[in-house]
Amino acid sequence: MTNTTTTTDTPRIALVTGGSRGLGKSAALHLGRDGVDVILTYRSRADEAEAVVRELQALGRRAVALPLDVAQADSFAGFAARVRDALAATWGRTQFDILVNNAGMGIHASFEATTEAQFDELMATHLKGPFFLTQALLPLLADGGNVLNVSSGLARFSLPGYAAYATMKGGIEVLTRYLAKELGPRRIAVNVIAPGAIETDFGGGVVRDDAQMNAAIAGQTAQGRVGLPDDIGGAVAALLRPGNHWMTAQRVEVSGGMFI
Numbered sequence: 001m002t003n004t005t006t007t008t009d010t011p012r013i014a015l016v017t018g019g020s021r022g023l024g025k026s027a028a029l030h031l032g033r034d035g036v037d038v039i040l041t042y043r044s045r046a047d048e049a050e051a052v053v054r055e056l057q058a059l060g061r062r063a064v065a066l067p068l069d070v071a072q073a074d075s076f077a078g079f080a081a082r083v084r085d086a087l088a089a090t091w092g093r094t095q096f097d098i099l100v101n102n103a104g105m106g107i108h109a110s111f112e113a114t115t116e117a118q119f120d121e122l123m124a125t126h127l128k129g130p131f132f133l134t135q136a137l138l139p140l141l142a143d144g145g146n147v148l149n150v151s152s153g154l155a156r157f158s159l160p161g162y163a164a165y166a167t168m169k170g171g172i173e174v175l176t177r178y179l180a181k182e183l184g185p186r187r188i189a190v191n192v193i194a195p196g197a198i199e200t201d202f203g204g205g206v207v208r209d210d211a212q213m214n215a216a217i218a219g220q221t222a223q224g225r226v227g228l229p230d231d232i233g234g235a236v237a238a239l240l241r242p243g244n245h246w247m248t249a250q251r252v253e254v255s256g257g258m259f260i
Helices: 022-033 046-058 073-091 116-140 163-186 211-219 229-239
Strands: 013-016 037-042 063-067 096-101 141-150 189-195 251-254
Touching (some): 013 073, 022 229, 046 063, 116 163, 163 189
Parallel strands (some): 013 096
């Protein structure tokens, strides 16, 4: 094995939703470098997901990619059954250790112009999805495990065009505290990470591809640049290391000091 820190024959297993690209891919690979095996999900691009699986395998990790649309809550029971089968077939185990609720999408629209359909799509993906997916996977999540939800810096500061999206992320931050309380008797730590502006294809890649917007955001960031996927992936892996397990119910913003 290469670039791993695990010293046991039973490594931890993480399930990362939306792990085939962007922040989820970076998180999966950083966890792999920390000696964590990975189940990652993808919505439509199986080829991208399998490429990440191969990268994880090159790190000496076991990895599986499963299809999942987090906006389809009626599919979660079937997805949990597929996770159970994958755990048995690949690891000979019945439970995994870490759930990262990362999958998402973005809609940029002013408050006045936001449609009910856009609101409902964001709700299904960013709030209802993580709520009921976590519920469906609880029997498979080991006691003493971790849940890490993904919010956004937009839940702290306000930019025009993100009212609906940020509302869902505010909800996921409240949900995180409730999960930490209710899952505490099982010693499951629950936290939320809030990325700032990151150069990915999220929202059509506007932060990455619009040089003027990129420069404007960089000028409002303490570290003087827009974030990169590895900035978030590295933070995810760090937060999920066993030595941080006493931390729960916390919001950790990783934005390079945006709008402070």
